Amino acid sequence: MKLTDDEKRLLDGSEGKLKQKAMEFIVKYAQVLGAEELCQVTKATLFCGAHPYLEVFKSEDIDLIISEMCFCSSEKVILDKMACYCQSCVSPMDPEKWAHLGVSEEEYQKNQEFLRRYLAAGVHLTGTCAPYLVGFIPLMGEHFVTSESSVVLILNSLWGACGNGDGIEAGFCAAVCGRTPLWGNHIMSNRKGTHVFKIESRSASVMDWGLLGYTIGRKLPCHAIPVIDGNFSRPDLHKIKACYAAMAETGGPEMCHIVGITPEAMTLDQACGGKPPRDVMPITEEDLDESLADVSAGGRGEIDFISLGCPHYSIEEIRLVADFLDGKRISSQVELQVWTVYGIKAIADLCGYTEKIRRAGGVLLTSSCPVTHGKIPQGARGMAFDSAKQAHSIAPITSAPVYFGSAEDCLKSALSGKWEGR
Amino acid sequence: MKLTDDEKRLLDGSEGKLKQKAMEFIVKYAQVLGAEELCQVTKATLFCGAHPYLEVFKSEDIDLIISEMCFCSSEKVILDKMACYCQSCVSPMDPEKWAHLGVSEEEYQKNQEFLRRYLAAGVHLTGTCAPYLVGFIPLMGEHFVTSESSVVLILNSLWGACGNGDGIEAGFCAAVCGRTPLWGNHIMSNRKGTHVFKIESRSASVMDWGLLGYTIGRKLPCHAIPVIDGNFSRPDLHKIKACYAAMAETGGPEMCHIVGITPEAMTLDQACGGKPPRDVMPITEEDLDESLADVSAGGRGEIDFISLGCPHYSIEEIRLVADFLDGKRISSQVELQVWTVYGIKAIADLCGYTEKIRRAGGVLLTSSCPVTHGKIPQGARGMAFDSAKQAHSIAPITSAPVYFGSAEDCLKSALSGKWEGR
Amino acid sequence: MTRIILQGRGAIKGIAEGRALVCPETIMGWNGIDAKTGLIIEKGHPLEGACIKGAVLILPGSKGSNGWSMHFHAVKIAQVAPAAMVFTKLDSKAAVASVVLDIPVVTDLEEDPFAFIKTGNWVKVDGNEGIVEITER
């Protein structure tokens, strides 16, 4: 493997034990992939906080936990400094309204302790799976790492930035030594579409795009790069994030061209790198209906838990909820959560959106989501989401029927306490 | 001119007086340009607030002021609803710390009155010239309007979105009727580079990129589209925004390709649309030094006013300031302002950056800037900025020497009270 | 006394005339014109101190901030607007300013106006026919 002099210094420990451990991991990772060199990582979103998966590691020593779980080092290393621009991804609670979620004081303190470590090392506590909503903007050809699968898809596809799905440990190591294997999506020529999906179905709403993503994820083989083509109506960021989040949930793609919209796919031919695709599949109304039936329980059952904002809502999405709820009152049996980024909630506060939602009986929360905090109500009779991703991830961990629909379907259900969608 | 049925309805008043007035303006604007049709605008940043330029219109009736100054309607129209996703640009004060700026209670109330009108019509009060830091993300080929010249450059060049420089009134009208002339940058084939700048100078720092932008703006003729080529080191968003802001200040470009970085300029040939450029100019060290001499007073004069964050700072830029100032204390004669977006400041609060800046004697402010609020200290002995744009715009309205340097130069000067840059 | 006629495209209809103010480098909006008096205040501008009120502005286009039109708007409200404008070529900022001012505007001339018009010439702008008529005296 070809290492630069700087990289050799990182590896031989001249830059300290932490960077050495991180570099050892990255070099091993590169070898496993068969990569011949590394590239420079300048932006990272990291999975910070007292996440439940850490509980398997029995220790009270937070540095030991971080050493093992983030850097695969059984020897204790101290996380003192990141090598690039780093933001935190979701943690298991809202930094202010944690008690509302049923988080205990002890859990809160533990989470804070973790977050403070990362903050001290230079990680901004943005707490979001939609980092692009608060200025996480890599340029075309810029190398990033992220702990969130939909972020990989969005930044690769929409902006031509370069990132792989990697994993939590690889993200931390890359952020600390500033390197990742030059492999996969980090090489522009590897990013060509292999499977073309001809849209013949509806594609007008955010919900339609969620189902589109869900469907493409289902149909896509391993190691494939989808291309969205055919008759679709122009999406905006809200539709794209619903689509990509669902797609990354049901499949594994890390790049998804949309012909005429994403910069490496101005034409179908460009998207596929001038080669014939391995497969061309239609996406029909029936496909979308099948996905809907798969992800959402039918009927008009009782609802007592509704969560919106997966991926985290933008200020515009929050306003639509606030405007809908303004002057109304949701059913007393319903817990309505709306999730966003801490900084975006501040703008919602200033604009009065937070208050409109509160007055109607809902709550605007930040820095987490039901899938991440896992504190979903026991014995709920029905749960509803406007995200196909969230509905699909929650279903296996609850015995309640799970419904998926538009934000409006969910809000109407919040008023009536019954599922009002399809 | 070709109008759709919907557009005809907007124009004939079927959708109300406001939309009619707006549509009349847009149609007239299109005719002046010689445009043959309109296109659909889905995102807008608008110049909201009690700005000083409104003072020429003598009236106590805010609706009358808005009618005339935003919609060129001498007849009163009521701004009730926007047609697309709208955010506010800077206003003349911080929404909380306005007193600190010397804004009177009366001025504050008047500004609030304006902002409330826009908010009620659906404009998010983001208050920023860097809207992309809080989720203002149009896609490639998506049509936007904006009141900020650097935003035109950034969204056109970096993301392939489509917008013209227009003007305040055209922005409001477009946001209300959802249309703008299909002309200029809204047509992809019009966006090809005409003037190539071969970088031979330094290009490592944010300051270097500010000077690059300043220099290109100076050298560029009217109606030209610059292409940055040659030997430059890869910029990030911070460098790009410094560069484009300065470029839009000294010149008039609305699109600026950067070869290998911006999506319509993967190659020089693509950037120029396969045609030979009208001119190729080198940018040398001497050019940058000349620009520096132009925008910054030399020497080691006294400094009593320093402002950072033009365009508004990202969370990372704020952290660099907080880290620099941590545990230090700025000179008692210096007023140090750091400007950002309201939502980004909330994250800075959570991360403790705001407090670190405050303890050192500085202040983190939002939703405005010295150029916009105009409340710069009378009788200052020297002012320093880390933005070539800000320095260039402030110079004509003060008799104090104006210095431009890196953020670090400015921060060192904040400590010593003397200019520490070049 | 010579009379020169340049043919272009009428962008805003109407006929007006006045003394030419010729700005080959255009004018800035922000810090370019004083809204209350109509005086050109741009530092180092060749016409610094001249008043645009009632004049015919000869410009290549706009420059600087997206607020270009709003400064002309203020000038109009303060009743110190120019009488007419001639642009070599319109850009979007210049077009918006034209709509806002709503005075005769001609653009896209067959010949370079800067080669024919000098500051102080008497110029008649016919936005209906797209004609600029220059009287040297």
Added chain:
Amino acid sequence: MTRIILQGRGAIKGIAEGRALVCPETIMGWNGIDAKTGLIIEKGHPLEGACIKGAVLILPGSKGSNGWSMHFHAVKIAQVAPAAMVFTKLDSKAAVASVVLDIPVVTDLEEDPFAFIKTGNWVKVDGNEGIVEITER
């Protein structure tokens, strides 16, 4: 008793053997494996209820969240890790999981492992030589 040998690329060195768990559709990380017990909990997965502890996983790659590796990491800490893994082709998530688990891994086989390996076969994975040896019994 037949013995089949497949040649591939050794991604992680070492030699280990165990009973094959063949997953042509791979396994999800999140809600796929119970970190404490090593049981496959993915709803509707053909091997739902099987335990990965000491097994040789035969997978085409990864799927779902970027947390794929972290679930295998948890499994390792809980000492219910598989003995070895075979991938048709590595993707980045599968590669990170391999480094994290640090057990013998072979990939890029000359032939399709799903055509030769059935769940329950005894499989020896030699990461040094890139060899997968299958014993049917």
